[in-house]
Amino acid sequence: MAAQEQLSAIKRAKVLMVGAGGIGCELLKTLALSGFQDIHIIDMDTIEVSNLNRQFLFRQSHVGQSKAKVARDAVLRFRPNISITPYHANVKESRFNVDFFKEFDVVLNGLDNLDARRHVNRLCLAADIPLVESGTTGFLGQVTVHLKGKTECYECQPKPAPKTYPVCTITSTPSKFVHCIVWAKDLLFAKLFGDKNQENDLNVRSSDTANSSEHSEDVFECRKDEDIERYGRRIYDHVFGHNIEVALSNEETWKNRNKPRPIYSKDVLPEKQTKENGNKEKGCAADDVSAMVSLSLKNPQDIWSLVENSRVFLEALRLFFLKREKDIGNLTFDKDDQLAVEFVTAAANIRASSFGIPLHSLFEAKGIAGNIVHAVATTNAIIAGLIVIEAIKVLQKDNNNYRMTYCLEHPSRKLLLMPVEPYEPNRSCYVCSETPVSLEVNTQRSKLRDFVEKIIKAKLGMNFPLIMQGASILYEVGEDLEEDMVAIYAANLEKALSELPSPVTSGSVLTVEDLQQEFSCSINIKHREEFDEEKEPDGMLLSGWVEAPVDKDNNKPIGNDESTSNALPSGETLEGEKDDEIQETSEVVEAFTGKKRKLSEVSEVTAPDPSGPSSINQNKPKKLDIDDEADELIISDDWESLTKKKKL
Amino acid sequence: MDGEELTEQETALYDRQIRVWGADAQRRLSKSHILVCGLKGTVAEFCKNIVLAGVGSVTLVDDRVVTDESLPANFLILPHENHYNGKTLAEVCCDSLKEFNPMVDVAVETGDISTFGVEFFEKFDAVIISCCSLGKKKLINQKCRKLSKRVAFYTVECRGSCGEMFVDLQDYKYSKKKLEETIECQIEYPSFEEAISVPWRALPRRVSKLYFAMRVIEQFEDVEGRNPGETSIADRLGVLKLRKELCETNSLDESQIPDALLERLLTDTREFPPVCAIIGGILGQEVIKAISGKGDPLKNFFFFDAMDGKGLIEDISGPSTRS
Numbered sequence: 001m002a003a004q005e006q007l008s009a010i011k012r013a014k015v016l017m018v019g020a021g022g023i024g025c026e027l028l029k030t031l032a033l034s035g036f037q038d039i040h041i042i043d044m045d046t047i048e049v050s051n052l053n054r055q056f057l058f059r060q061s062h063v064g065q066s067k068a069k070v071a072r073d074a075v076l077r078f079r080p081n082i083s084i085t086p087y088h089a090n091v092k093e094s095r096f097n098v099d100f101f102k103e104f105d106v107v108l109n110g111l112d113n114l115d116a117r118r119h120v121n122r123l124c125l126a127a128d129i130p131l132v133e134s135g136t137t138g139f140l141g142q143v144t145v146h147l148k149g150k151t152e153c154y155e156c157q158p159k160p161a162p163k164t165y166p167v168c169t170i171t172s173t174p175s176k177f178v179h180c181i182v183w184a185k186d187l188l189f190a191k192l193f194g195d196k197n198q199e200n201d202l203n204v205r206s207s208d209t210a211n212s213s214e215h216s217e218d219v220f221e222c223r224k225d226e227d228i229e230r231y232g233r234r235i236y237d238h239v240f241g242h243n244i245e246v247a248l249s250n251e252e253t254w255k256n257r258n259k260p261r262p263i264y265s266k267d268v269l270p271e272k273q274t275k276e277n278g279n280k281e282k283g284c285a286a287d288d289v290s291a292m293v294s295l296s297l298k299n300p301q302d303i304w305s306l307v308e309n310s311r312v313f314l315e316a317l318r319l320f321f322l323k324r325e326k327d328i329g330n331l332t333f334d335k336d337d338q339l340a341v342e343f344v345t346a347a348a349n350i351r352a353s354s355f356g357i358p359l360h361s362l363f364e365a366k367g368i369a370g371n372i373v374h375a376v377a378t379t380n381a382i383i384a385g386l387i388v389i390e391a392i393k394v395l396q397k398d399n400n401n402y403r404m405t406y407c408l409e410h411p412s413r414k415l416l417l418m419p420v421e422p423y424e425p426n427r428s429c430y431v432c433s434e435t436p437v438s439l440e441v442n443t444q445r446s447k448l449r450d451f452v453e454k455i456i457k458a459k460l461g462m463n464f465p466l467i468m469q470g471a472s473i474l475y476e477v478g479e480d481l482e483e484d485m486v487a488i489y490a491a492n493l494e495k496a497l498s499e500l501p502s503p504v505t506s507g508s509v510l511t512v513e514d515l516q517q518e519f520s521c522s523i524n525i526k527h528r529e530e531f532d533e534e535k536e537p538d539g540m541l542l543s544g545w546v547e548a549p550v551d552k553d554n555n556k557p558i559g560n561d562e563s564t565s566n567a568l569p570s571g572e573t574l575e576g577e578k579d580d581e582i583q584e585t586s587e588v589v590e591a592f593t594g595k596k597r598k599l600s601e602v603s604e605v606t607a608p609d610p611s612g613p614s615s616i617n618q619n620k621p622k623k624l625d626i627d628d629e630a631d632e633l634i635i636s637d638d639w640e641s642l643t644k645k646k647k648l
Numbered sequence: 649m650d651g652e653e654l655t656e657q658e659t660a661l662y663d664r665q666i667r668v669w670g671a672d673a674q675r676r677l678s679k680s681h682i683l684v685c686g687l688k689g690t691v692a693e694f695c696k697n698i699v700l701a702g703v704g705s706v707t708l709v710d711d712r713v714v715t716d717e718s719l720p721a722n723f724l725i726l727p728h729e730n731h732y733n734g735k736t737l738a739e740v741c742c743d744s745l746k747e748f749n750p751m752v753d754v755a756v757e758t759g760d761i762s763t764f765g766v767e768f769f770e771k772f773d774a775v776i777i778s779c780c781s782l783g784k785k786k787l788i789n790q791k792c793r794k795l796s797k798r799v800a801f802y803t804v805e806c807r808g809s810c811g812e813m814f815v816d817l818q819d820y821k822y823s824k825k826k827l828e829e830t831i832e833c834q835i836e837y838p839s840f841e842e843a844i845s846v847p848w849r850a851l852p853r854r855v856s857k858l859y860f861a862m863r864v865i866e867q868f869e870d871v872e873g874r875n876p877g878e879t880s881i882a883d884r885l886g887v888l889k890l891r892k893e894l895c896e897t898n899s900l901d902e903s904q905i906p907d908a909l910l911e912r913l914l915t916d917t918r919e920f921p922p923v924c925a926i927i928g929g930i931l932g933q934e935v936i937k938a939i940s941g942k943g944d945p946l947k948n949f950f951f952f953d954a955m956d957g958k959g960l961i962e963d964i965s966g967p968s969t970r971s
Contacts, residue, residue: 003916026925029723033689033921050663056700056748078723138668139933300659301671367667374667377700378932381693385925389954403957410944416930417952417959 009395010035014103017041018091018120019110020067022375023134025057026384027110028071032079034388039082040104043068044090048336054377092119092463098518101127106394108387109133112373114159118431118461119517121146121154125432126518130394134383138374141383141407145390145422148432151402156426161459166534171201172247173257177348177357181368184347185333188239189340191220193320193331203243228321232314233265240264240350260355268310289323291315291342292362300362304346306353313346335370344369382407386417430460430544436509436522437544441497443505443527446539448475449493454538460521462514469510472502478515497525654678658751662702673940677703678751680939681771685709685761685788686778687737689721689919690806693928694776694935696724699745701936705753706745707772709761710737721919762787766794774800774935779877782870786841789816793839800938803840804931805862807877808916809954811927812862814840815934815946822941837948838965846966848898856962858951860905861913864891881914912955926952926959 015036017024020043031039045067047058057074058067068086075084089096101107101123109131111117117133124131124146131146133154146153169175170183187202202220219238222231244262247253291297291312297304304312316339320328324339333340345365352359366372386405393401403419412418428435439455448467452475456465466476475489488501497504504510506527513520531539654662654671658678666674680703684695687710695706714725714737724744725737738756745754761768761777762784769775769791777788785803792799793816801816816837823830838846844863868890869879879887887910895902930950937943949962 030921030925033721033723033924049660052749053662053665053700053702056696059747060750078726080727299653363666372664372667375664376668376933378697378929378936380929381697381925381932382929385922385929386957388922388925389957405957407959411946411961414960414962415958416946416950416961417926417957419957 006392006396007035010392011037013105013395014038015040015391016101016104016107017110018107018116019043019112020071020086021045021051021110021112022054022377022380023110023136023383023387024067025055025071026377026380027108027387028075028084029057030384030388031391032075032082032084034392037082040085040087041068041071042087042089042091042096043071044088054375054380056377091116094464094516096123097516098123098126101129104129106391107131108391111135114162115461118155118159119463122431122461122514122517122519124148125153132387132390132394134387136375136379136383136407138376139379139407139409141379142405143383143386143390144404145394145402147394147402149425150399151422152425153429153432155431156423156429167201167537168534172253174351174355174357175257177352177360177365178368180348180351180355180357181344181365183351184344185369188347189331189333189344192235192317193328193340196329202239222321228318229314231321232317235317236265236310236313236350239347240354244354258356263306263350263354265310265314268307269314289319290338291319291346292338294319300366303359303361304349306350306359309346309349309353309359312342313350316343316346333369335366335372341366341369379407382417428544430521431519434520434522435544436524437542438524438526440526440528440541440543442529442531442539443497443525445496447494447496448500450538450540451497452493455523455540455542456512459542460512462512462517462519464514464516466513466515467510468512469502469504469508474500474502474504474510658702661749661751665701669936669940669942673936673942674702676940677701677936679704680773681705681707682935683707683709683757683761683769683772683775685776686780687722687724687741688779688806689921689924690804690811690928690931691776691778692722692724692741693924694804694931695741695745696748697928697932698935699748699752699754701932702749703752703939705755707755707757708738708742708745709757709759710741711758711760712737714740721921721924764791766791769799770795770797772799773939774802776802776804776931776935778804781876782866786839789840792816793818800935801840802931802935804927805876806919806923806927807865807913808918809920809923810858810862810913811923811952812858813927813931813934813950814843815938815948815950816840817938817945817947820938820945822945824942824944833944835945835947842966843948843964846964848894848900850966851964855964856949856951856960857904857906857909858953859949859962859964860900861909864894864905864910865913867894877917879914880917881911884911884914887914920954923952923954930959 013036015031015038017027017031017039018041020028020041024041024043028039028041043066046064047055047062047067047070049060049063051067052058052060055067057071062070066086066088068088072084072086076082087096107120107124107129109117109120111120121131121133125148128148131154133144133146135142144154145151165179165182169179170187174180174183187200190198191200191202220235222228226234240263242262244260248259248262292300294315295308295311297308297312319339320343331337331340333344335341341362345360345362348365348369349359351357360368367374386407390402390405402422404422406418406420408416408418425432427433430437437460439451441451452465452467456462456467464477466478467474475492476485481489492500504525506525508525510523510525511520512523528541531541652675654666654674658674659666662674682698682703682705684691684706685708687695687708695708699706714735722737722741724741726740726744736756736758738758742754742756746752769788775788775792777785780788780803789801792801798818798820800818803814805812816839817835818837820835820837821832823832825831844866848860864887865879868874868883868887869876871890872879872883872886888907891905891910892902894900895905927950930952933943934945934950937945946961947963947965949964950959951962952959
């Protein structure tokens with residue numbers, strides 16, 4: 001790396017950063033200090049208080065403003081003469097197309113969700129621009145380099161999907177606290193405060209034939225002259241008492257399981273709550289309303305008793321109706337909504353109590369319900385440094401020296417920063433190697449709509465698909481479509497696959513494209529009659545598309561189960577929602593399971609690489625000789641678990 | 649901060665990191681006092697990290713006046729706003745650091761800390777020094793060790809694409825959870841002087857070459873009376889000669905300190921910002937661990953070389969302190 005050459009390459013370079021958050025701030029700073037002069041940065045978020053512990057370019061006074069813009073201004077203060085172009089926008093927008101990407105010499109990702117990463121990956125492949133990817137969680141981090149045709153693309157290796165739970169575990173047989181959180185958040189909270197028109201499984205399988213659906217609706221509606229206190233207790237008794245009794249009546253369910261116990265408000269809180277608490281709310285703005293404040297529960301790290309949880313439940317419910325009436329009916333759970341967090345914590349804890357599951361503090365519950373990723377500044381700084389080092393190599397086309405680097409919490413063979421050579425592209429990757437995938441589906445029952453939502457968008461990550469069979473277009477999305485075509489496509493969505501104008505049956509081959517990602521994929525269809533409701537709730541099975549096994553092992557410590565983005569496979573997509581940054585963690589964990597990746601022995605006494613002069617490794621399975629310690633990476637919100645040794 | 653509980657403000661601000669190391673650790677951090685001497689790029693990174701982490705106070709020492717030379721790797725120095733005009737590095741960095749976290753006390757101390765008495769150091773929980781001579785390193789380390797209170801001692805040096813960090817936690821006891829049990833751990837650290845006095849032939853066979861290379865340059869500066877970091881490629885011959893002597897004394901083969909490595913260190917004398925970020929980050933983590941008492945601290949050297957991309961720990965200690 002001759003200094004002058006390097007400096008010129010850096011000065012001339014045009015760099016795109018995607019993400020101006022934890023990694024982004026550190027990265028922008030380091031790029032600027034290293035001599036980069038033309039940086040573009042895309043980020044759709046605004047600044048929040050919880051960012052300030054690590055996103056050091058932002059101040060308290062910036063809360064609410066665009067991250068990309070504020071980051072730019074902050075860096076210009078110490079590097080006034082460079083060019084930084086901010087975009088307060090979603091990288092998935094159509095203006096960030098292949099031509100846009102082609103303008104850059106390298107793309108650097110500092111993202112927090114899988115969806116966006118896959119999107120950028122495809123655009124970089126289409127534009128043939130090098131991509132440096134990265135991720136951090138707590139003390140763990142990694143940097144990977146992706147060059148079309150030379151290394152794996154970001155999707156060559158399986159990336160774990162967000163964790164989902166079977167419906168009945170949530171509605172009837174929870175065994176872990178996270179199941180209670182999902183119930184409280186996605187069922188109860190949604191039922192009481194969310195969109196009434198949404199399907200809700202709250203009374204599924206817990207109502208007997210005597211309850212018609214209309215009767216269930218009545219239960220959750222507040223009656224005209226009903227006292228809020230009474231309403232609260234009625235709801236409490238219905239979900240924690242009545243519904244449990246109904247569940248208990250089904251003996252089968254409890255043959256091999258511990259029975260839950262019904263809980264009634266009169267037993268837990270015999271006397272009616274007094275109006276005293278009302279005085280504490282005077283002068284409270286609607287947003288600051290809090291059951292904890294009202295009840296003088298000061299410490300979010302305390303684990304409340306059943307009595308306290310019940311009080312919070314009733315008080316939070318009361319406060320929603322009294323102070324935030326206008327919100328009721330349009331609320332979705334937001335981790336920054338204090339009252340919502342209090343309600344969900346309390347509800348989850350009462351349910352947990354009923355099922356003999358340990359209770360949790362608000363702090364812990366919030367982390368689980370909000371999919372909060374724990375994060376510190378130091379790891380992001382380290383990763384940013386490593387990204388810039390790789391970026392400089394990319395600019396100098398230093399092909400033999402690219403590396404994936406893993407930042408470990410515990411050293412493996414003295415190494416805290418472990419470099420690994422990149423792999424060759426996966427020949428079976430459906431993204432960069434254009435290998436077809438296969439879909440098993442009941443072509444007579446499943447509709448095109450299901451196929452589009454659950455497979456094309458959710459699993460294959462395409463946002464604006466075009467679906468064809470041979471020369472027939474079955475479906476497409478676009479701005480300049482003719483009206484009659486739009487009508488045909490809309491009608492097609494509601495048809496079963498075998499009923500489509502160009503019928504899709506066993507043996508059909510569909511071609512799906514996303515024009516923006518310039519990505520195309522072939523799907524071989526195979527008809528299958530039956531699907532397991534529990535294991536294959538979508539009624540469709542995609543194979544050849546590599547997905548990492550989602551951990552179903554019930555013995556793992558709680559730390560590993562906290563990614564609950566969309567717990568119920570109800571067909572809602574995760575678009576626009578920040579999903580689990582725990583995935584990056586899983587990727588790092590992946591690296592050390594010994595199953596998927598290879599770690600070269602990096603010391604001087606390595607035997608010569610049998611693959612020849614190229615330093616890019618073949619995908620041959622090789623015996624891993626890393627310490628057991630490296631397998632210890634357990635990701636947890638709980639510090640103690642971080643030091644637990646556990647084999648994966 | 650009043651009382652034992654974290655304030656609401658702290659809980660909100662530190663939420664994401666409390667989820668990493670816990671509220672207890674955060675409380676301990678908020679009561680800690682850090683002394684930092686030698687404000688180049690790596691140390692600037694480190695200071696940013698610990699201020700964000702929420703330590704109680706950071707005291708900065710660096711009386712050098714800001715010049716254009718100091719700008720490159722130090723993002724705490726703002727060229728425009730009359731930020732430096734005869735101000736010292738410490739003063740300029742102080743102003744910038746305060747902005748990162750108003751809850752942390754950032755202050756400047758003037759003077760040469762090697763002349764300060766032992767009682768000065770007693771105020772601190774950790775002392776970090778950089779850009780100083782071998783003699784000064786040893787001296788400050790000794791002052792830290794003389795106290796009845798344990799004062800953690802760290803040094804960092806970055807040259808071009810390489811960086812070195814040293815840790816001395818003296819006699820360090822901490823506890824950690826291992827499979828439901830709490831176990832007590834104890835690590836004994838040698839002082840800097842003790843560590844570098846360990847005969848080279850007594851060290852494990854595959855010790856990082858960077859360790860030796862840094863010692864050669866360190867010795868050269870000491871013997872020639874150079875200011876730290878001033879040795880350059882012009883001194884190549886002198887440095888190679890010294891290497892030969894040291895290797896002979898230590899019965900170490902000269903190939904263990906390759907020409908290419910020494911030349912790199914002599915050519916790229918300025919700090920390389922990505923390496924500053926990396927070393928500053930590792931240092932930050934280590935100080936946080938030592939103060940909070942949570943996590944296995946590293947013992948006792950950390951090296952990074954952008955050339956091979958490895959960040960590795962070397963245990964350079966005599967038989968009595970070998971873990």
